[in-house]
Amino acid sequence: MRIFDPHIHMTSRTTDDYEAMYAAGVRALVEPAFWLGQPRTGVRSFLDYFDSLVGWEPFRAAQFGIRHHCTIALNPKEANDPRCVDVLDELPRYLAKDGVVAVGEVGYDSMTKEEDEAFTRQLDLAKEHELPIMVHTPHRDKAAGTKRTLDVVRESGIAPGMVVVDHLNEMTVKMVVESGSWAAFSIYPDTKMDEDRMVRILQEFGTDRMLVNSAADWGRSDPLKTRKTGDAMLAAGFSADDVDKVLWRNPVEFYAQSGRLDLSDLKTDETFEGNSVLRGVRKDA
Amino acid sequence: MTPDDLRAALDLTPEAEAWLSEGRAKVAADPAKLAVLFPAAGRKVGRGPLPSLPGWTADDAARALLLDALPQPRAEAVARAYTEGDNAEKRAVLRALPVLGLGDDGLPLVRDALRTNDTRLVAAAMGPYAAARLDDEGWRHGVLKCVFVGVPLAAVANLADRADAELARMLTDFAAEREAAGRVVPDDVHHALTLVDQES
Numbered sequence: 067m068r069i070f071d072p073h074i075h076m077t078s079r080t081t082d083d084y085e086a087m088y089a090a091g092v093r094a095l096v097e098p099a100f101w102l103g104q105p106r107t108g109v110r111s112f113l114d115y116f117d118s119l120v121g122w123e124p125f126r127a128a129q130f131g132i133r134h135h136c137t138i139a140l141n142p143k144e145a146n147d148p149r150c151v152d153v154l155d156e157l158p159r160y161l162a163k164d165g166v167v168a169v170g171e172v173g174y175d176s177m178t179k180e181e182d183e184a185f186t187r188q189l190d191l192a193k194e195h196e197l198p199i200m201v202h203t204p205h206r207d208k209a210a211g212t213k214r215t216l217d218v219v220r221e222s223g224i225a226p227g228m229v230v231v232d233h234l235n236e237m238t239v240k241m242v243v244e245s246g247s248w249a250a251f252s253i254y255p256d257t258k259m260d261e262d263r264m265v266r267i268l269q270e271f272g273t274d275r276m277l278v279n280s281a282a283d284w285g286r287s288d289p290l291k292t293r294k295t296g297d298a299m300l301a302a303g304f305s306a307d308d309v310d311k312v313l314w315r316n317p318v319e320f321y322a323q324s325g326r327l328d329l330s331d332l333k334t335d336e337t338f339e340g341n342s343v344l345r346g347v348r349k350d351a
Numbered sequence: 352m353t354p355d356d357l358r359a360a361l362d363l364t365p366e367a368e369a370w371l372s373e374g375r376a377k378v379a380a381d382p383a384k385l386a387v388l389f390p391a392a393g394r395k396v397g398r399g400p401l402p403s404l405p406g407w408t409a410d411d412a413a414r415a416l417l418l419d420a421l422p423q424p425r426a427e428a429v430a431r432a433y434t435e436g437d438n439a440e441k442r443a444v445l446r447a448l449p450v451l452g453l454g455d456d457g458l459p460l461v462r463d464a465l466r467t468n469d470t471r472l473v474a475a476a477m478g479p480y481a482a483a484r485l486d487d488e489g490w491r492h493g494v495l496k497c498v499f500v501g502v503p504l505a506a507v508a509n510l511a512d513r514a515d516a517e518l519a520r521m522l523t524d525f526a527a528e529r530e531a532a533g534r535v536v537p538d539d540v541h542h543a544l545t546l547v548d549q550e551s
Binding site for chain 2: 092122123124125159162163164165325326
């Protein structure tokens with residue numbers, strides 16, 4: 067099983083995680099810029115973080131056979147802090163980098179006026195730099211926040227196919243699918259979404275424009291949730307090709323719209339024994 | 352090594368050639384244009400190795416030529432390209448240092464790179480510019496850092512000329528520490544030690 071995790075915060079993870087991810091089949095990932103648990107108090111903190119996303123972290127990932135790309139943005143939570151907002155002026159030079167494949171995570175946390183302004187400005191930056199955009203949906207008041215997100219995206223004139231709307235659940239998936247944007251799901255140990263619920267969503271809505279991620283970060287999370295979702299799909303009767311589409315070809319197709327996705331020289335052949343067995347079972351069935 | 356050597360080593364498509372020539376003209380007229388052109392070099396000219404320049408890639412050479420187009424004094428603009436660059440851009444700045452006519456003004460960039468743990472940057476930092484200008488203490492620690500993080504000593508320019516008794520002592524201690532721990536000592540450490548023996 068080859069896996070592209072389209073949303074994972076590796077800055078917060080250990081080298082053990084990189085090893086386990088490689089063993090599970092992860093060969094490429096995207097690390098979106100987000101907050102770090104401890105609020106930042108100034109622009110310089112963002113710049114060191116962004117530099118790490120285009121510098122040290124891709125090097126660290128490469129040591130474990132995993133290709134690292136990132137997205138860059140002012141996240142919605144910190145868009146509310148006037149000490150941080152000026153980082154928006156620094157974004158263009160990062161959006162010119164090879165490893166940056168989208169603008170993100172943008173969107174709403176508490177749906178404030180400040181969040182509105184940062185969101186709109188960054189939608190414009192995405193258009194200007196011809197990059198896809200990753201939109202975070204709020205954890206509180208999610209359905210209303212997702213609806214407002216889709217309205218803002220529509221008004222911006224950006225092509226729906228250039229947008230992924232993330233952290234969806236049973237209440238928000240339908241409106242995103244109908245909008246023509248990509249629908250993404252963060253599979254967590256016990257909150258946002260789990261692998262069995264994910265399988266039911268794929269059964270109902272199909273595999274087109276669907277992305278599955280672990281969104282693993284510094285909170286309780288599991289960087290192998292992509293693999294576990296693939297296993298759950300197989301157990302539920304999806305084919306190995308369906309799994310490959312959701313866990314590899316879909317994220318590749320979405321981020322390739324940046325023109326910057328570099329997957330050359332990656333070893334994506336089968337190396338994981340358990341997976342070959344599962345595939346064998348599926349083919350015989 | 353001169354900018355003409357870099358130009359000759361690059362085998363560009365007409366489109367990439369035009370991009371680079373126009374880019375150099377833009378940078379010469381307005382150094383601020385470098386901010387947009389420098390990160391784009393890999394996408395425009397490719398990232399493959401240059402057969403006639405071992406260790407160099409196409410994007411390195413194109414970036415070096417963009418830096419070469421900056422009007423003098425250019426140290427500040429070069430430092431900015433390094434500081435604001437991703438690690439491929441930083442590597443290109445380090446490789447370009449010998450052809451940029453900066454005097455000692457590029458040394459802070461070399462020292463910065465030697466503080467990182469990115470092996471590509473450490474290797475690029477120990478090229479001809481560091482060999483010619485880095486002080487003895489800094490240069491010896493650079494060599495030691497190479498063996499410590501696994502950069503082959505072939506990356507160190509003028510090793511045979513600059514290796515001295517103090518470097519030999521440091522490498523001997525390094526080898527003893529590795530052996531005491533039952534770990535492998537890289538072959539090129541022994542090779543470097545023979546260079547010093549021949550000298551004395």
